[in-house]
Every structure is written in C-alpha cells, then in structure tokens.
Amino acid sequence: xxxxxxxxxxxxxxxxxxxxxxxVWIAGVSVGVSIPVGLLVGWLMTLKNPVVRAIMRxxxxxxxxxxxxxxxxLAYYGFARWFDWNLDATGACVLVFILWGGAELGDLVxxxxxxxxxxxxxxxxxxxxxxxxxxSRVILPQAVRRLLPASVNLATRIVKTTSLAVLLGVVEVxxxxxxxxxxxxxxxxxxxxxxxxxxxxxxxxxxxPLSIVARRLEKRWSHD
Amino acid sequence: xxxxxxxxxxxxxxxxxxxxxxVSVAACGPSAGTPSDSASSDSSSSSSSxxxxxxxxxxxxxxxKIKIAVFSDKAxxxxxxxxxxxxxxxxxxxxxxxxxxxxxxxxxxxxxAARVDVLTSNKVDLVLANxxxxxxxxxxxxxxxxxxxVALGVVSPEDAQITDVSQLDGKTLIIAKGTTAExxxxxxxxxxxxxKYDQYADAYNALLDxxxxxxxxxxxxxxxWAKANxxxxxxxxxxxxxxxxxxxxxxxxxxxxxxxxxxIAKLGEENFFxxxxxxxxxxxxxxxxxxxxxxxxxxxx
Amino acid sequence: MTEQTQPNAVNSEAIAAFETSGPxxxxxxxxxxxxxxxxxxxxxxxPVLDDISFKVEHGTVLVVLGPSGSGKSTLLRTLAGLxxxxxxxxxxxxKVIDEGKPGTEKAGRxxxxxxxxxxxxxxxxxxxxxxxxxxxxxITMAPVLVQKRDKAEVEAEALKLLERVGLADRKNxxxxxxxxxxxxxxAICRALILHPEVLLLDEITAALDPEMVREVxxxxxxxxxxxxxxxxxxxxxxxARAIADHVILLDGGHIVEESHDAHAxxxxxxxxxxxxxxxxxxxx
Numbered sequence: 001x002x003x004x005x006x007x008x009x010x011x012x013x014x015x016x017x018x019x020x021x022x023x024v025w026i027a028g029v030s031v032g033v034s035i036p037v038g039l040l041v042g043w044l045m046t047l048k049n050p051v052v053r054a055i056m057r058x059x060x061x062x063x064x065x066x067x068x069x070x071x072x073x074l075a076y077y078g079f080a081r082w083f084d085w086n087l088d089a090t091g092a093c094v095l096v097f098i099l100w101g102g103a104e105l106g107d108l109v110x111x112x113x114x115x116x117x118x119x120x121x122x123x124x125x126x127x128x129x130x131x132x133x134x135x136s137r138v139i140l141p142q143a144v145r146r147l148l149p150a151s152v153n154l155a156t157r158i159v160k161t162t163s164l165a166v167l168l169g170v171v172e173v174x175x176x177x178x179x180x181x182x183x184x185x186x187x188x189x190x191x192x193x194x195x196x197x198x199x200x201x202x203x204x205x206x207x208x209p210l211s212i213v214a215r216r217l218e219k220r221w222s223h224d
Numbered sequence: 225x226x227x228x229x230x231x232x233x234x235x236x237x238x239x240x241x242x243x244x245x246x247v248s249v250a251a252c253g254p255s256a257g258t259p260s261d262s263a264s265s266d267s268s269s270s271s272s273s274x275x276x277x278x279x280x281x282x283x284x285x286x287x288x289k290i291k292i293a294v295f296s297d298k299a300x301x302x303x304x305x306x307x308x309x310x311x312x313x314x315x316x317x318x319x320x321x322x323x324x325x326x327x328x329x330x331x332x333x334x335x336x337a338a339r340v341d342v343l344t345s346n347k348v349d350l351v352l353a354n355x356x357x358x359x360x361x362x363x364x365x366x367x368x369x370x371x372x373x374v375a376l377g378v379v380s381p382e383d384a385q386i387t388d389v390s391q392l393d394g395k396t397l398i399i400a401k402g403t404t405a406e407x408x409x410x411x412x413x414x415x416x417x418x419x420k421y422d423q424y425a426d427a428y429n430a431l432l433d434x435x436x437x438x439x440x441x442x443x444x445x446x447x448x449w450a451k452a453n454x455x456x457x458x459x460x461x462x463x464x465x466x467x468x469x470x471x472x473x474x475x476x477x478x479x480x481x482x483x484x485x486x487x488i489a490k491l492g493e494e495n496f497f498x499x500x501x502x503x504x505x506x507x508x509x510x511x512x513x514x515x516x517x518x519x520x521x522x523x524x525x
Numbered sequence: 526m527t528e529q530t531q532p533n534a535v536n537s538e539a540i541a542a543f544e545t546s547g548p549x550x551x552x553x554x555x556x557x558x559x560x561x562x563x564x565x566x567x568x569x570x571x572p573v574l575d576d577i578s579f580k581v582e583h584g585t586v587l588v589v590l591g592p593s594g595s596g597k598s599t600l601l602r603t604l605a606g607l608x609x610x611x612x613x614x615x616x617x618x619x620k621v622i623d624e625g626k627p628g629t630e631k632a633g634r635x636x637x638x639x640x641x642x643x644x645x646x647x648x649x650x651x652x653x654x655x656x657x658x659x660x661x662x663x664i665t666m667a668p669v670l671v672q673k674r675d676k677a678e679v680e681a682e683a684l685k686l687l688e689r690v691g692l693a694d695r696k697n698x699x700x701x702x703x704x705x706x707x708x709x710x711x712a713i714c715r716a717l718i719l720h721p722e723v724l725l726l727d728e729i730t731a732a733l734d735p736e737m738v739r740e741v742x743x744x745x746x747x748x749x750x751x752x753x754x755x756x757x758x759x760x761x762x763x764x765a766r767a768i769a770d771h772v773i774l775l776d777g778g779h780i781v782e783e784s785h786d787a788h789a790x791x792x793x794x795x796x797x798x799x800x801x802x803x804x805x806x807x808x809x
Binding site for chain 1: 605606642643646651671672716
C-alpha cells in the first residue's frame with residue numbers, strides 16, 4: 001500500500017505530535033484539576049446537610065445525563081450568548097472536562113469515603129488526631145487506594161473524549177489528521193487509513209500506560 | 225468527623241479559585257485554534273472581549289488581530305499545509321483583508337455546521353469558509369458581497385464523456401445524498417437514474433468501479449477530483465443555478481460588513497480574485513476551466 | 526506504682542518499656558474517676574448508663590463485667606470521648622476532662638482536645654489498624670503528629686514495645702499480613718506509646734480465633750504487672766479473675782455490684798444478679 005508513504009511526508013509526524021500535545025494538554029489539565037474538585041465534591045457528597053446533598057445530587061445527575069458534546073456546546077456557545085462569558089475553545093473543553101471529571105471522580109470519592117469503616121475514624125479520634133489529620137493521614141490514603149483504579153479508567157475516558165474538542169474547532173490530533181488527509185487526498189487517496197492508524201497508535205501510547213498502572217495498583221492494593 | 229464550617233468554606237473558596245485558574249491557564253495553553261500561529265497567540269484574545277456582542281472595527285484594529293473562521297480541511301479553499309500554515313482561496317482573501325485593515329489574522333478552524341454559531345457567539349469576527357449564501361442563513365448572519373460562485377459539474381470517464389444533460393437519459397448518475405445535485409436532477413432530469421451515496425469517497429469509488437456513468441456535485445469539487453484522477457473529465461462544468469459564496473459577519477455588524485464590501489469592490493479593480501484563483505485553485509482545477517465560471521470579481525455576478 | 530517482681534519470665538528491661546511516664550510516686554489523687562455518669566441516646570426513653578460512679582486507682586486494673594446490652598461498651602466509648610455524656614463527670618487525677626451536658630444526645634463526639642484524648646488509650650474489638658501504614662507507621666503516627674515528639678525517639682520506643690509483644694521482626698509488615706492476634710498486639714502498642722493514664726480494652730479478644738486469645742491476654746497481664754492503669758471489658762472470666770484488682774458488674778445501665786477484692790467477687794458474689802451472671806460462664 002503506497003498510502004503508508006503519507007506518514008513519511010515532511011511535516012506529517014511533527015504535526016500529528018503537535019496535535020497529540022494539544023490532546024494530552026487538555027486531558028492533563030482537566031484530569032489534574034478534576035482531582036481536587038473531585039475530592040471536594042466527594043467530601044461534600046458525604047455531608048449530612050440536605051441542601052448540600054441535593055445540590056451535589058443535581059450536579060452529578062446533570063453532568064451524567066447531558067452528553068459531553070452538549071455540555072461543550074453550552075460552555076462554548078451558550079456561555080458567550082447568555083452570560084457574555086466568551087471562553088476560547090480550549091478553555092471551554094477544559095472547563096467541561098473538569099466539571100465532568102469532578103462529578104464522576106466525586107462520586108468515586110464518595111463511594112470510597114463511605115466504604116472506610118467507622119472504626120478507622122474512632123481509632124484516629126482516640127489517638128488524638130485532629131479531624132484534618134484523620135482525613136489526610138488515615139481516611140484519604142485509604143480512600144485513594146480504593147478509588148485509584150476507577151479514577152485511572154476515568155482519566156483514560158477523558159483522554160479519549162478530548163476528541164470531541166474537534167467540534168469546537170480545537171485543532172487536536174484528530175483535526176490535524178483530518179487536515180493532513182484532506183491536504184493529501186489527491187496524492188494519497190488511501191492515506192486516510194494510515195493517518196487514522198497512526199492516531200489510533202498515539203491514543204494507545206497515551207492510554208495504555210494508564211491502564212497498566214490501573215491494573216497494577218488494583219492488584220497491589222486488592223487486600224484493602 | 226466534625227470539620228469546622230470555616231475550614232470547609234475556605235476549602236471551597238480555594239478549590240473554586242483553582243478551577244478559575246485552570247480555566248485561565250487553559251486560555252494560555254497550546255494555541256489549539258491556530259496551530260500555524262502558536263508562537264504569537266496570546267491569552268487575551270478571547271477573554272478581553274468577554275461579550276457575545278460583535279467587535280467593532282475599532283476594537284479589532286486596537287487588538288491588532290482580526291479573528292477569521294476558515295476551513296482547515298477543505299482544500300483548496302481552506303486547509304493547512306505540511307508546515308502547519310493555513311492556505312487556500314479563502315485564506316488568501318483573509319490575509320489581504322487583514323493587511324488592508326492593518327492587523328494580523330487569528331484563524332479559527334470551523335466545521336461547516338459551526339459557521340453560523342461562531343458568529344452569533346462572537347468567537348470570530350468574520351467567516352470566510354466557502355460559505356454559500358442561502359435565505360435561511362441570511363436570517364442569522366449578514367453576508368457581504370460574493371467573491372465566488374458555485375454551480376453543478378458532471379464528471380465522467382474520458383472515453384464515455386457526458387457533455388450535456390441529455391446524454392444522461394436512461395443512464396445512471398451517481399450523486400451524494402443531501403447535495404444540491406440531488407435536488408436539481410430530481411426536479412429537472414426525471415429520466416436519469418440516480419444512484420445515491422452518503423459519502424463522497426463512496427461516490428467516487430462507485431464512479432471508479434463503473435457502477436454509474438457519471439457523478440455530479442459542486443463543480444469545484446468534481447473539477448479538483450478529475451484533475452487528480454486520470455481518465456476522468458468534467459464534461460459539464462456549469463449546470464443549474466449559481467450559488468454565491470460570500471464572507472459573513474455577525475448580524476448587525478454593519479461597520480465590518482461595509483468594510484468588507486468596500487474591500488471586495490476595491491479588489492475587483494485590481495482583479496484580485498483572478499490572481500487568487502491562479503495561485504490557489506488553478507493548480508487543482510487545471511487550465512481547461514474558465515476562471516470566470518468560479519470567480520466573482522468586485523461582488524458583481 | 527504496683528510494680529511486681531514475680532520471677533515468671535518478665536524481664537525488668539521489658540517492663541520498663543511499658544512503664545508510663547511521670548513520677549512513680551503514688552498519690553491519692555491519681556487515678557481515673559467517673560461520677561454520676563449519664564448516657565442518654567436521642568430517641569431512647571431511658572438512659573443506657575444511669576448514674577455510674579467508680580474510681581480506678583492509678584496502677585490498678587478495673588474489669589467491667591455484664592451481659593450484652595448492659596452498657597459496657599457504651600461506657601468505654603463515653604470514657605474515650607467517642608460518645609458525649611449527658612450527665613456526670615469524667616476526670617483524670619481529679620481534673621475533670623468531660624462534663625455531662627443535657628441536649629448533646631445527638632452529637633457525634635465529645636469535644637475533647639487532642640491532648641486530652643491521648644491521655645486515654647483505647648483498643649477496640651475490631652482490628653482497627655490503619656491499613657495504609659506499616660506496623661511501625663501505625664505506632665509512630667500519633668506521637669509524632671499529636672504529641673510532636675522526635676521521630677527517632679518515638680521509633681526507638683516503638684521498637685521496644687514491639688519487642689515486648691514479640692513482634693519486633695514484623696515492624697515493617699503491613700496490617701493485612703498479620704494475624705488477628707498480632708494486630709491486636711500492635712494496636713496495644715499503638716495505644717501505649719502515647720503513655721495514656723488509662724488504657725481501655727473493649728473485648729479485644731472477642732473477634733479472635735481461640736488459639737490467638739492467649740497471646741493477646743498474656744501481653745495484657747504483663748501490662749498489669751508493669752503497673753499500667755487499665756479498664757477492661759471482657760468475657761474471658763479466667764482472665765478477668767487473674768487480672769482484676771477491682772470489678773464492677775453492669776446491668777441495665779446500672780452498677781449492680783462492685784468489689785475491690787476480685788477473688789472474693791468471683792468466689793462469692795454478693796448479689797443475686799452477680800451470682801446468676803457468673804453461673805452463665807460455668808460451662809467454660
């Protein structure tokens with residue numbers, strides 16, 4: 001198949017890598033900020049206050065029910081039109097992925113926190129630990145172990161979902177691929193498969209280590 | 225566990241701040257909208273005008289950049305070359321507009337479906353993305369004078385060339401669903417058997433395999449394809465009504481609209497769009513096509 | 526101090542590792558005292574603990590007996606501050622650390638300071654080591670974090686304690702790698718390293734396999750010999766008889782019998798309720 005030669009054209013690989021960097025950047029920032037947001041949301045979800053609980057419930061359900069694409073359009077076009085809040089495409093993506101990641105991670109955190117036996121809190125109290133010390137030194141480390149495999153899966157999903165950013169005009173790896181395919185459509189009519197193959201491989205390279213880490217951690221911490 | 229409300233509140237504030245920071249960091253992250261221009265893009269471009277109301281000509285001049293939506297994967301109108309630079313017929317026009325306005329261009333890559341939305345939500349000042357003028361679209365955005373026109377073309381094998389619609393009687397014509405070609409042939413050529421495909425790629429393959437006698441869609445598209453595929457020729461380069469292609473601005477942005485219209489008129493005097501054609505479209509369409517079938521000069525049909 | 530020098534395999538250096546800090550002179554005011562303690566839950570018509578008073582002299586062991594539901598565990602939980610009290614006082618060395626207030630029925634915990642909490646140690650029935658810390662990490666966390674003690678000094682003491690309970694070689698093990706008996710011994714070390722005035726043991730062998738009960742109780746017996754003030758809830762009658770300086774029998778939230786002569790209590794209980802209670806263990 002001479003279509004493979006498209007990959008050897010000058011500029012093709014560097015541009016794909018540049019696109020991949022945009023993908024990884026959006027996913028990285030989103031996941032990075034989702035962690036503190038998720039911890040906070042998860043903690044709020046465990047509170048007994050009915051108002052806080054209801055708000056968190058609505059937040060989680062809203063994010064779950066809405067397709068990510070709809071959220072992206074809301075953030076990108078809707079905010080600008082309704083609130084005069086004009087986010088650029090990358091910012092809108094990051095915001096949506098943080099809200100999404102924060103909600104999903106929050107639910108994982110809630111589940112993990114609630115699965116920690118009461119005796120862990122009581123032992124900490126009796127040993128004189130402050131509530132913050134109890135949370136940060138005892139409860140959180142255990143909760144993190146329980147939720148880590150699932151959160152790595154979530155991170156992988158976020159990486160993959162960044163491909164929706166194309167639809168806001170973000171030029172990430174898929175868009176770069178489409179540009180290359182189009183620019184070469186007469187020279188390399190069968191280049192499509194090769195470019196998408198290369199993109200598949202790039203996603204794989206990004207996501208595969210994550211799933212390995214998830215599996216390792218799951219195995220190592222299975223006893224908790 | 226009793227966490228004091230004060231502490232909880234601080235945590236919320238802190239996390240909220242972190243979130244806001246992340247968003248603003250995002251704004252100065254890799255310049256995804258303009259890969260060709262990543263070095264010079266800055267974060268203020270979108271946040272400074274936090275308003276869905278269109279920017280005035282003065283505001284554009286002041287910011288030093290005009291934001292223009294173009295295609296990034298529709299060669300030869302708007303595409304990104306191997307160096308990552310925007311190129312094409314629309315882009316040449318965009319560059320000239322910016323030059324005359326004394327500003328740089330910040331390109332945003334758009335998909336066909338997003339062309340109206342990017343204007344109504346003020347993501348860009350101007351759309352130059354092979355935007356065909358329709359009544360429906362004209363209700364949502366303001367079109368300037370046209371700079372291009374498009375009609376239908378019919379491509380067929382060189383050894384069985386179709387040069388007139390009458391030759392298609394009783395034959396099979398390949399078309400892509402939802403295109404103007406479909407509507408036109410259904411209405412005007414009832415004796416032609418239509419073979420419909422969802423994707424252009426499938427339609428072209430059908431033509432290559434001989435499943436149909438000819439293929440019809442926008443003349444610009446078939447011209448480009450025929451040039452790259454030996455043994456095929458566009459026998460009919462101009463069929464049906466002309467659709468015009470024009471720049472679009474946000475509804476009511478009269479100042480910018482007037483500027484663009486003046487530019488088009490002025491550029492007509494120097495035959496700018498013919499030069500643009502020679503530079504960007506001719507290498508793709510070849511010299512057998514009469515540029516006047518595609519180019520509109522000075523906004524006059 | 527009631528440091529005993531019986532010859533049975535207790536070496537004096539090891540005892541030193543158990544010794545609580547502070548002056549060894551015994552004064553009358555030292556000890557752990559409860560006066561008129563009342564514990565009432567929010568939706569209950571009568572208190573779980575009603576007017577409980579007793580004093581555990583410094584260096585002695587009080588064993589609390591009683592049928593299930595008598596309020597033993599609740600008593601220990603209130604003493605540890607895990608449940609707020611609605612009446613009476615809890616004091617250490619005549620200093621009140623917790624005072625009953627009505628209207629706190631729904632509250633989760635007593636609002637004792639960290640410092641006060643470290644003065645009362647507690648080991649639970651369930652294995653409650655922190656699974657994310659090694660044996661050594663479990664023991665050294667609170668003294669370093671709460672008492673701000675030097676890490677090296679704390680580790681040295683932790684090692685001595687582990688040696689004493691026969692687990693020095695497991696210092697880097699994770700809790701899940703230990704047997705139930707080993708975990709309870711580590712939990713005891715974790716409580717002891719804070720040098721509590723009193724150690725509360727809440728049925729610490731109840732969840733253990735029978736063959737592990739002995740190894741844990743031996744450790745507790747040695748602690749008693751070393752003069753650790755303790756308050757023990759247990760169903761092991763042989764053990765209770767061997768270790769108690771002082772016994773109270775709880776039933777229905779009241780003290781039905783109290784004795785400062787454990788042998789006399791087990792041999793000739795005074796009240797009918799105590800006789801009846803002790804008879805239920807006769808098949809053991």
